[in-house]
Amino acid sequence: MPTYAYLCRACGRPFEIRMSIREKDTWKPRCPVCKSAKVEQQLFGFSFGGSGGGQPAPGG
Numbered sequence: 001m002p003t004y005a006y007l008c009r010a011c012g013r014p015f016e017i018r019m020s021i022r023e024k025d026t027w028k029p030r031c032p033v034c035k036s037a038k039v040e041q042q043l044f045g046f047s048f049g050g051s052g053g054g055q056p057a058p059g060g
């Protein structure tokens, strides 16, 4: 079963959902933290790091 990575655009938290492709067809992704439906699917294969990162530091 594939895992899909999402990023919540409302609270900025990344989360992963494991489901079948058939489920994904009807499933509406929602943030498990703030329950927002404003989420964006992330693609695997990217990596953070390097220069020019605009990501807010955790704990700040």
Ligand SMILES: [Zn+2]
Pocket (backbone or CB within 6 Å): 008, 009, 010, 011, 012, 013, 031, 032, 033, 034, 035, 036
């Ligand atoms: Zn959220």
